[in-house]
Amino acid sequence: MYRQLGPEDMAAVMRHYLSLCPRDRSLRFGVAKSDEAIARYCDTIDWAQARLIGYFARKRLCGLIELSAPLSGATPAREGAIVVAPGWRRRGVGRRLMRMAAVAAKRESCDRVLFFWQDGNDGFGRFLAACGGIVEGRGGSGWIDLSRPMRKASARQAALASSPPAVRHAL
Numbered sequence: 754m755y756r757q758l759g760p761e762d763m764a765a766v767m768r769h770y771l772s773l774c775p776r777d778r779s780l781r782f783g784v785a786k787s788d789e790a791i792a793r794y795c796d797t798i799d800w801a802q803a804r805l806i807g808y809f810a811r812k813r814l815c816g817l818i819e820l821s822a823p824l825s826g827a828t829p830a831r832e833g834a835i836v837v838a839p840g841w842r843r844r845g846v847g848r849r850l851m852r853m854a855a856v857a858a859k860r861e862s863c864d865r866v867l868f869f870w871q872d873g874n875d876g877f878g879r880f881l882a883a884c885g886g887i888v889e890g891r892g893g894s895g896w897i898d899l900s901r902p903m904r905k906a907s908a909r910q911a912a913l914a915s916s917p918p919a920v921r922h923a924l
Contacts, residue, residue, distance in 0.1 A: 755853060758805040758817075765814040766805065767795045773836065780874055781836050804831070804861075806853050808846050815841045818850040820858055820866060830865040830896070831858055851884045851897065859899045866897045 758766065770778070775785040786794065798805070802822030807814050821832040833854060837847045858866050868886070870877045870893060878888045881895045888895040 754809045755849060756807065756809070757857070758807045760800045762805070762807065762814070763795060763798070765807070765809075766798070766817065767792060769807075769814040769817055769836070769838070770795065772838065777836065777839075780871060780877075781834060783871065804854065804857050806850055806857065808837075808841070808850060810841070816846040816850050818847075818854045820854055823861070823863065824867070828865055829863045830867055831863050833866040833868050833897075835868075847880060848884055855897055855899055864899050866899070867894070868896065869894050 770781070770791045771788055773781065778791070779785040782791075782794070798819075799822055804820040806818050808816035816835075816837040818833060818835040824830045824832060833851075835847055835850055835854075837850070854866060868877070868881060872893055878895065881897070882888050884897065886895050886897045
């Protein structure tokens with residue numbers, strides 16, 4: 754189930770971020786934040802200005818996109834950040850979250866959603882481009898231009914997004 758999140762979802766957001774491995778924490782926050790730093794970050798979310806949209810499976814938050822408070826500048830924009838749990842990646846969850854965030858931002862007269870990522874995270878640049886985003890240079894920054902339609906997910910991606918991840922058994 755996809756839906757907009759509010760302050761009542763703070764515990765789910767914190768659990769989602771705390772479940773990330775050090776590499777994923779680094780990719781999301783720029784550094785591998787400690788549990789305490791993640792708790793402090795979650796306490797600073799401005800629920801009145803920011804927009805968070807989540808994907809829940811079996812009542813657990815498995816994907817999250819955050820849009821910052823509106824940025825000042827000539828072009829109305831927000832900064833975006835997205836994290837999908839490893840078992841739900843490459844199943845259309847991120848693409849649908851991007852599309853929902855674009856609709857939410859556009860509804861508030863936002864023209865762009867900006868994304869910044871670490872050098873070497875080429876996968877995110879490819880993902881952003883696959884969603885119709887514009888990637889500058891060899892990675893590190895890009896945006897979704899809300900004046901253009903986003904690309905639609907394939908039928909296969911839509912089917913994968915609606916099915917649970919495969920259960921993995923340890924030997």
